[in-house]
Amino acid sequence: MTQADSPESPLSAASDAVGTAAEAFELLSSETRLAILVALWDAYDPFDDENAVGFTDLRRTVGMTDSGQFNYHLEKLTGHFVESAAEGYELREPGRKFVRAVIAGAGIEEPTMDRTEIDMDCTLCGGDVEVFYEDGWVYNVCTDCDGLWDDEEAPTGHLSKFQFDPAGFAHRSADEVYAAAWVRAFQHIYSMIEGVCPTCSGSVDRSLDTCSDHDESGVCEACGRRTALTVRFRCPVCKDWARGTMGVVAKYHPAAVAFYYDHGLTLQYGFNDVASINDRLERGVTSSEVLSEDPLTVRVTLALDGDELALDLAEDLTVLDVHEPA
Numbered sequence: 001m002t003q004a005d006s007p008e009s010p011l012s013a014a015s016d017a018v019g020t021a022a023e024a025f026e027l028l029s030s031e032t033r034l035a036i037l038v039a040l041w042d043a044y045d046p047f048d049d050e051n052a053v054g055f056t057d058l059r060r061t062v063g064m065t066d067s068g069q070f071n072y073h074l075e076k077l078t079g080h081f082v083e084s085a086a087e088g089y090e091l092r093e094p095g096r097k098f099v100r101a102v103i104a105g106a107g108i109e110e111p112t113m114d115r116t117e118i119d120m121d122c123t124l125c126g127g128d129v130e131v132f133y134e135d136g137w138v139y140n141v142c143t144d145c146d147g148l149w150d151d152e153e154a155p156t157g158h159l160s161k162f163q164f165d166p167a168g169f170a171h172r173s174a175d176e177v178y179a180a181a182w183v184r185a186f187q188h189i190y191s192m193i194e195g196v197c198p199t200c201s202g203s204v205d206r207s208l209d210t211c212s213d214h215d216e217s218g219v220c221e222a223c224g225r226r227t228a229l230t231v232r233f234r235c236p237v238c239k240d241w242a243r244g245t246m247g248v249v250a251k252y253h254p255a256a257v258a259f260y261y262d263h264g265l266t267l268q269y270g271f272n273d274v275a276s277i278n279d280r281l282e283r284g285v286t287s288s289e290v291l292s293e294d295p296l297t298v299r300v301t302l303a304l305d306g307d308e309l310a311l312d313l314a315e316d317l318t319v320l321d322v323h324e325p326a
């Protein structure tokens with residue numbers, strides 16, 4: 001029995017909540033084992049048929065002279081993060097996933113991006129917009145108004161925040177980081193709408209949050225938002241989450257994509273510059289109206305160049321009806 005298996009072990013106590021995650025943490029709580037994963041990662045090429053590293057080469061790369069000790073650690077990883085074949089050792093997919101996550105996130109020095117004005121105007125007030133990075137999020141804030149959300153963790157003027165990994169900062173300006181964060185957020189919410197967690201592939205729970213005492217005149221004091229209805233997505237497995245308005249959800253429907261396309265606005269393509277994001281934000285404005293409380297039905301109206309497309313959505317976000325422009 002290892003230390004972590006004893007009832008007194010904090011890791012063992014925590015394992016009730018995190019399950020096999022505790023086993024993985026324990027397995028990786030050795031510098032030698034981490035060095036083995038990194039060495040196998042270095043040797044790995046996704047388009048190479050042969051990625052195996054022989055025992056002796058691997059031991060030398062890791063820098064261990066004691067063959068028995070090295071074998072002990074390698075055996076611990078084998079079957080979980082590493083597989084053994086006739087040609088040698090290579091990473092299994094969980095091993096690649098682990099190293100990939102470290103490289104995308106904490107493996108690189110935490111980047112900083114101070115408040116930087118970007119080439120866009122606030123869609124609410126026309127004011128200047130700045131972006132900055134904090135704790136894994138790219139924030140987008142208006143310097144002149146209250147913004148869209150009143151979030152305890154976010155500054156005044158909060159318009160949006162997108163998850164972004166440190167690796168995304170390489171070779172990108174502030175404008176480019178913001179645009180890249182949009183691309184990521186688009187894919188992230190799309191996967192959530194389809195019910196598949198983009199981080200762990202688990203099933204996603206979703207709920208509609210309705211403000212019963214909503215004040216439409218600005219950022220509502222009761223709910224901290226400008227829209228009374230918010231869709232929340234949450235993965236019960238890895239706790240990844242997203243939230244958005246009904247308008248955001250409706251824009252993924254093919255009728256909405258076609259409607260915007262007919263008016264020269266490509267909704268699912270060409271995010272990757274601030275000009276196209278501005279276009280999308282300025283022209284892709286939606287409004288929502290509750291048609292029925294029980295069962296809940298919400299009509300989202302997309303208006304552009306004098307035409308209107310309306311989609312009626314049920315509480316589970318299925319589109320019940322599409323009202324094409326007359």
Ligand SMILES: [Zn+2]
Binds near residue numbers: 125127142143145147
């Ligand atoms: Zn503003």
Ligand SMILES: [Zn+2]
Binds near residue numbers: 197
């Ligand atoms: Zn998940």
Ligand SMILES: [Zn+2]
Binds near residue numbers: 211212213215220222
């Ligand atoms: Zn409210």
